[in-house]
Amino acid sequence: MMLEKRPNRTGLVQELRRIAVPLGILTAGVVAFLILSRKDEVPAVPIAAEEAPLVETVRAEAHDRALDIQVDGVVVPYREVELSAEVDGRVQYKAEACRAGSYVRRNTLLLKIDPRDHELECKRLRTEVAQAEGNLEELEADIKNTENLMELAQKQLDLQRADFKRQEELHRKGIASNSELDLAEQTRLQAENAVLTLRSQLQVLSARRSRLKAAQEHAAVLLEKATLDLERTELYCPDDTDGVIVNDLVEKGDYVRRGTPLVTIEDTAKVEVKCNLRVDELYWLWNQTGLGPGPAREEARTTADHATHGAPAVPADYQIPEAPATVIYRLAGQDYKWDGVLARYDGVGLDESTRTVPCRVVVEAPRDVCATSPDGAPGQCTGPPALVRGMYVTVKIHTKPQASLVRISEAAVRPGNKVWVVRDGKIEILEVHVVETTGNDAIVRAGPLEAGDHVVVTPLAEVRESMAVREQAVQ
Template structure:
């Protein structure tokens, strides 16, 4: 019985092995049969042109804004110095650093007593000189009268001698030689008296010249003394701010001692540096600028055409604006370190400030005036006579021959989709970059406002290559 059960188990295992083997053979047969069939043919999709993002080319207005950094400097500083020496007896409260003064305001007073005494002494000397001249005038008048009398007496003596000589010629004994000699002697006395008086008159006239010169010298010294007395009161020569003061009451000052420094605040200046490529546009617009200064000869070649400018000072998130004029060079030539040209912007009204977005000056919650030391931005508004275009900065690509942009032209072949076009390479020169836009001038090619230029990066690009176009949104720009 046990032997019979063992036999049945062996038969079962054999059947299972045969079944597994049969399934393996059937699988191999199926793979051989069905594996030799060819896969179905799938046609490849056609290559599509690369997708690029484009933006519109915009025209630039008739002016070009040139932005540079600058610093505010005083237009002029006046050094107030003592012109006479002495002890300081008074100092005005406004003669302090940081105070504003009006022209003519008394600042410092020097002890005037010595100069007042000198003035009064010279006034008395002048009176004495004028009195001496008056006495001389009287003496001259009297002498002139005596000269006239002496001349008349001499005439009478000569007539008497002539009458006696005529009688003697008639041979009569009425006139003797002794009488004639006596009359001739009297005539000599009268002549001598006349000559003496004439000499006195000439001496008086000579003395008059000397006394006039002495009086004029006293008068000049008196004017100098009066001027010195006046200079003991030092006043402000201009309207301005006291930058520094150097003396106090009871201090001694000598002629030339520095008393204070006053800064002229009626106008301000901004010192900035322009690159030569920026100056090109200033010079170019100056050719047609009616406000350019008229200077004969070669002097015009060394002047900067006046250019309207805006001064911008940023405080926090707010910007404050002043109107100015790019007026002149600060010296001549280029700065050796930066290779830029120093220039000066003149602000005629430094206290007229307006906030960004306002058209006229108004009280600002910020700086009320443009003062020295402010670091500002200068925007010079150059008038253009050359057409410029505004494109996104991303559209400008470097090339072997300089900068370039890729314009997308319509495909007129008729086989292109509506959103496809052909690339056109345009050589440009970048004039300036502001925010995310670049101002360019076309060097070679044709580019006009309203054209589309590529702003997205491209792996490769060739002239005439077909591309698909998607227009950049205004917000993205």
């Protein structure tokens, strides 16, 4: 009898478990996908209307005060005098004041060149002049004597001529013989010869007198030249200059020749400040005098051409309009100020490297200094007593332009020289020309922006033309 084989129950259970686990995972994923895909839509919530932003504004004011042009500059001498030797010789004397850095006054003796050679030359020439004068006096005496002899000879000739006429009359009447007539004629001829001889001598003496006078004048000129050279052995500070010696190039005992530089003196009565103006800054100087096309330019040109006080007229087109200026030197937290005048161009045209216009500011009183603290209060003048060469300074040129200007807060000027103006509750974006910034204010040219406009000072992340805003004025 055969035995029936029974199946392995444990293997069946393992097989079912192997199939069921992946099937369960797949079923769970499908269910999750269906749940997520059937998520209810969120009902739309209505958005409230966006409120217009609140901005602060300031009022644009008309600027009717002076317009200051501020530039940097450096102080340079107004005038330098270089004294050179005018005669050859050895330096015999040098004054203690003749040293670099010393202050000297006009007509101060600085150097003396050995004068002995020039004194001997003057003595020799005085002798020549005296000799020429003696020769001339002797000749004048000879001329006088010859003139007297000439006068006597002329009288003698007149007598002989009269006697000859009487002898001729008597000879015609037969009273005088031929021998008597011949003797009278011979005597007349002798008298005429004497007159001619004296006249010739007088002509020779006159020519000699001309030569002696020329020799005397030549000797006098040489003496004058030698006297002038003798005076030039002493070197004085010029009679129109008080100043500081900036160079002394010789010492006692040095031999110098005519033309050798000896001393350089800087005139300290005035100084100049060398600065450069941009053409757009120079425009405001032209604008204050009306130097533009039209009748105003011609009137200003005529006035400048005639205001030369006797000097040759300079065309107004080549003169800078004069304007008052303030020169400022800052030291140790204080400002030291001097009054000056923008006086002239430093040459003609623009500097090729900087494209600016070189100018000169003249300070008439470099010792009159006024000290102020940064807040404008008077300070103690314990700094520089005078404006001297080499100082780097700030120059403020004060102008009164004819163009209309407007003053606004500097915070209102946006990048690109844009300003935001509120008109009828909406923003208008204007482009302006900024002339100057002073403190917290900006000076712009009137045009798109007018006095009385409300200018936005609040920073905004996004601004567009005609954007509605709410305005709050700021005092």
